Amino acid sequence: MIFYQASKLSFSITILFLIFQPNSFNAEINKCHGSCKTSNFSISLPYPFGFSAGCPIQLNCTDAGVTIGKFVVLNITSADIVIKLPAKCDREVASISVLFGENYALSSATSLLLQNCSKPLSGPCEIRPMFIEASLKLNSCASRSDNMSCFNGVAGEKLLSFDEINNSQCRFLFSATTIVARNSSVSLDLERVNLGWWHKGECNCDQNANCTKVMKGNSTVMGYRCSCKEGYEGDGFKEGGGCRRVPRCNFHHYMYGKCGGRGSERVVVPVAIGGVCLGFGLLFLIHKQYQFLVHKRLKKKFFESNGGLLLQQQISSDQGNIGKTKIFTLKELETATDHFNENRVLGKGGQGTVFQGKLVDRRIVAVKRSKLVDKDKIKEFVNEIVILSQIDHRNVVKLVGCCLETQVPLLVYEFVPNGTLFQYLHNQNSDQFPLTWEMRVRIASEAAGAISYLHSVASILIYHRDIKSTNILLDDKYRAKVSDFGTSKTIAIDQSHVTTLVYGTMGYLDPEYFQTSQFTEKSDVYSFGVVLAELLTGKSPVSLERSGEDRSLATYFVVSMEQDQLFDIIDVRLLDNCCSSEIIAVAGVAKKCLSLNGKDRPTMKEVAMELEKVQQLRKNMNAQHNSEEEIEYFGELDLLEISPI
Known part of the structure; x- marks a missing residue:
């Protein structure tokens, strides 16, 4: 009875509290809770994402993970929500309506793979549906593979519309592909959907954040996103956590309480602790000596496991130029690169990171630190060296040497100072030093000659397998240097192709190789054709600004030539200083290189010869022009009358 009375009193107090505290109660309901904890995982999301009704972008917290509807969220970035869209043969198109909300919609980087369409869609798929089905092991869909189409959205739009998808008159949604930018390269991910997201309303960001408006079309503002400025971290939203300065704490600040916790109160260290510190100092020295011995043994182990003994044997046999290759110690390269300082980074890519270094003989070099190497392929790695x-x-970047005292071997190349061809064609400041037509033809001719050398003249035939404008470097005189042989394959003289896992960069990848996994010398030719198209148009190999199949520069270029619209897509920076006949000649070579059937493509030797002809023609024209100017000049001298004094 007493318990009942107490409970009744407690209930009455609770009711009174709710009556007299309505604002506090409503504030708690409207608060955004970003934490999700289940038996399988625990996660905390930044504002405006969360799991309560008060969150602008409300997601679901389930045992399967974070979801939107039944679709699992793989990742959330500063601009996208990445969704898993597993391949399925008979999924209704309407099932993805849940991916179009007030604060998010499908990004134009995503192409939906639709089936049983009663009318043609905006463009074909970037890769053949049968290959997708084979990759995903869904043979049950094979009977409908020829009826698969890609929905790419409207050209220029950054967001897709569900109404347009629903009105496509397609019955099933098989899966999706999404173009993903990674550093300087672009890849195509299967079973992935990107949703662009935004916070509704006008910009309401922290004072230390930047505001980005999200547009649909040229006029409709969907909302905004906040991102903290450099030196700050957080979600950037005023309603969320805002931005806070990235802490820069050092030992001095810590000892004087300036890193939080105890304010500015000084930490007093008694003199009596000095003896203890001395003891710890001795232990520290012993520990350092032990570390030195362990490190020395580890370097020796890495050297041997990385094939150092085999390489030394090769060098001592003095085969060709191998004797000129130096085996560096780790200490030498740490000194050269200031311990692989981030300030020395020249570039990062799929194969690893390249640092600028300065050797003791004052030579400037590029040190490439690759990603983890399969130990079963160490012998192959040594052979590559x-x-x-x-x-x-x-016109090929020279290998200076290597270091085998690390878990992943380091390669040392000659330093090429003027960066990549890609930078001069596509970076925002490329107009400050535009490449003239004469320079572009020379660079193309030099690069073609180098690849032709690898294919047919070198002592061992080599397929490069990753020809692209970022792998063509420019030296101090803007001469081409083909680089990055990390994925190259050596070929026997009587071998026509090599079967490998598909590797390359989207936009440059040979479609025939993509479908068959058989890489031939003509696959390098196709990639070089894309580089020629870049040199002619100044456009990127893959662009989201173009729709459908035109996203690929290769397709866009070939179609423009077939429609007699070549000069509509030529880089405007070239029109004032080049000859139309030379452009047509180089474009003809590029088109042949981009033939879908490898047998219809020329060899790199033929490509190099054609480009050499164009270069020689230009030299002859310049010589003729100079000769005509001289004749005109001396002719004017003959006509002059010398008056008597």
Whole structure:
């Protein structure tokens, strides 16, 4: 009875509290809770994402993970929500309506793979549906593979519309592909959907954040996103956590309480602790000596496991130029690169990071630290070093040496100072030093000659497998240097192709290789054709600004030529200083290189010869022009009358 009375009193107090505290109660309901904890995982999301009704972008917290409807969220970035869209043969198109909300919609980087369409859609798929089905092991869909289409949205739109998808007159949604930018390269991910997201309303960001308006079309503002400025971290929204300065704490600040916790109160260290510190100092020295011995043994272990003994044997045999290859110690390269300082980074890519270094003989070099290497392929790696050492061509980056005392071997190349061809064609400041037509033809001719050398003249035939404008470097005189042989394959003289896992960069990848996994010399030719198209148009190999199949520069270029619209897509920076006949000649070579059937493509030797002809024609024209100017000048002298004094 007493318990009942107490409970009744407690209930009455609770009711009174709710009556007299309505604002506090409503504030709690409207608060955004970003934490999700289940038996399988625990996660905390930044504002405006969360799991309560008070969150602008409300997601679901389930045992399967964070979801939107039944679709699992793989990742959330500063601009996208990445969704898993598993391939399924008979999924209704309407099932993805849940991915179009007030604060998010499908990004134009995503192409939906639709089936049983009663009318043609905006464009074909970037890759063949049968290959997708084979990759995803869904043979049950094979009977409908020819009836698969890609929905790419409207050209220029950054967001897709569900009404347009629903009105496509397609019955089933099989899966999706999404173009993903990674550093300087672009890849195509299967079973992935990107949703662009935004916060509704006008910009309401922290004072230390930047505001980005999200547009649909040219006029409709969907909302905004906040991002903290450099030196700050957080979600950037005033309603969320805002931005806070990134802490820069050092030992001095910590000892004087300036890193939080105890304010500015000084930490007093008694003199009596000095003896203890001395003891710890001795232990520290012993520990350092032990670390030195362990480190020394580890370096020796890495050297041997990385094939150092095999490489030394190759060098001592003095085969070709291999004797010129130096095996560096780790200490030498740490000194050269200031311990691999981030300030020395020249570039990062799929194969690893490249640092600028300065050797003791004052030579400037590029040190490449690759990603983890399969230990079963160490012998192959050593062979690659031997092969690269034997390449002797003025337009191929020279291998100076290597270091085998690390878990992942380091390669040391000659330093090429003027960056990549990609930078001069596509970066925002490329107009400050535009490449003239004469320079572009020369660079193309030099690069073609180098690849032709690898294919047919070098002591061992080599397929590069990743020809692109970022792998064509420019030296101090803007001469081409083909680089990055991390994925190259050596070929026997009587071998026509090599079967490998598909590797390459989207936009440059040979469609035939993508479908068959058989890489031939003509696959390098296709990639070089894309580089020629870049040189002619100044456009990127893949662009989201173009719709459908035109996203690929290769397709866009070939279609423009077939429609007699070549000069509509030529880089405007070239029109004032080049000859139309030369442009047509180079464009003809590029078109042949981009043939879908490898047998219809020329060899790199034929490509190099054609480009050399164009270059020689230009030299002859310049010589003729200079000769005509001289004749005109001396002719004017003959006509002058010398008056008597």
